[in-house]
Amino acid sequence: TTSTPVPRKNMAENLAPDDVNLDRSRPFWWRRLTDCDPISLEPLRRLRVEPFELAASEETSHSYFFDARLLASYLVSSGSFAHPISRRELTRDDCVRLDAHLRKHRLGKACVEHAWENKEDYKRQNAATSQV
DSSP states (O other): OOOOOOOOOSSBTTSOGGGTTOOTTSTTGGGGOOSBOTTTOOBGGGOSSOOEEEESOSSSOOEEEEOHHHHHHHHHHHOOOBOTTTOOBOOHHHHHHHHHHHHHTTOSOOOHHHHHHTHHHHHHHHHHHTOO
């Protein structure tokens, strides 16, 4: 007999099926995660602090966990404020939440919101460097 897959709702995509009811109030809850950070491909369970959860889209409840420091670095250095997997445009609120996570866990300079607010500067800078 074949089993029918159970729809995964209201959970991060990089959780194991057994982790649907993951108790985030417990210390080091992320150590039960079985997937890797989508940017570094390092296991999320090896992070020193809890990962940052980012919704894949505003319409669904699917989300992904990320190493917050790497996600912030990627967003600020690239100037591309799109979800690394779903490619949806990130909102100011997403950036504010990421900065708050960085501050809470002392993961470096929290400047994602500032970069998001000045994202037009990235476009001007890229246009200037691409001229011959």
